[in-house]
Amino acid sequence: MSKRKLVITQNIHQELQAKIKALIPEWEIISGKDPETWKEHLNHAEVIVGWKKEIKENCLEQNSSLRWLQSWSAGVDSLPLHHMKERDILLTTASGVHAYPISETIFSLMLALTRKIHTYIKNQQIKKWHHENLSLEIHGKTIGIVGVGAIGKETAKIAKAFNMKVIGIRQSDKSEEDFDKVYNMMHINSVLPLCDYIVVTAPLTSETYHMFSKDQFQLMKNTAIFINIGRGEIVNEDDLIHALETKQIAGAGLDVFEKEPLLENSPLWNFENVIITPHTAGSTEHYESRVIEDIFIPNLKHYLQKGVPSTNLVNYEKGY
Secondary structure, eight states, rough: OOOEEEEEOOOOOOOHHHHHHHHHHSSSEOOOSSSSHHGGGGOOOOOOEEHHHHHHIIIISSSSOOOOEEEESSOOSSOOHHHHHHHTOEOOOTTTTTTHHHHHHHHHHHHHHHHTTTHHHHHHHOOOOOOOOOOOTTTTEEEEEEESSSHHHHHHHHHTTTTTTEEEEEEEOOOTOOSSSSEEGGGGHHHHGGEEEEOOOOOTTTTTOBBSSHHHHHHSSSOEEEEEEGGGGGGGGGHHHHHHHTSSSSEEEEOOOOOSSTTOOOOGGGGGTEEEOOOTOOOOHHHHIIIIIIIIIHHHHHHHHHHHHHSBBBOOOTTT
């Protein structure tokens, strides 16, 4: 009888490999970032860690042994969810590994735009000494967090250190620690006029696609700062550009875009009140260990015992 097989499409530390091997000593484990390492094994893998385009061809469009895919990322909107559902493949995400680095990025963007750090850096490069009419501060302001997952909760915790009023917006209005109020997504338009900062951490689904368009930007304060670290398609980019051009909002910090890399001719590059980062908000020195130790290994234990992983199991109907 052939061995059960695990394929990991990433380079992971030997110590982490040893922890996995200790749980499944009888399994064959193939690990490495080079596709030549694992490509011929995909069709016989029962479990795969890390989505790659080759998986679709080898595991979804022909007979394969794949039962469970552990995504290396939190978002799975780019995966062929319909095909995976049809094949009854269990899918788990890396949701939760990004809470610290992304919340740090969120506040880096908020603070930089509020205290004009990005402007002062540009001035430093040309040795320009100028006040730049600096006046705003974060303390005591209202932040609206769209998406109350691990990232949203960590962001709310930090916001409380700035004595901010924290409003959450998500699918339910269930209360959460560090949030003064949580509203159902249906009430987003009534919440936006209250916020000095709007932070998008929600996943991309059919319900959140272009959630932020012309009407939403018109409802915001003209002093509001908009931060998007969720997914670019949640925002109608043309409407965001118009809102910035007409000064409907004060500025934006953007890590994600409708098309990536951001096109060189995009007007977003040229705004003085916009900070752009290249979809790196979740990058961290601890990414690998958090995916493996905090999510995959606990999921593997549960999978071996119950036949199904327990953490971050995707609901195909919801899309996350």
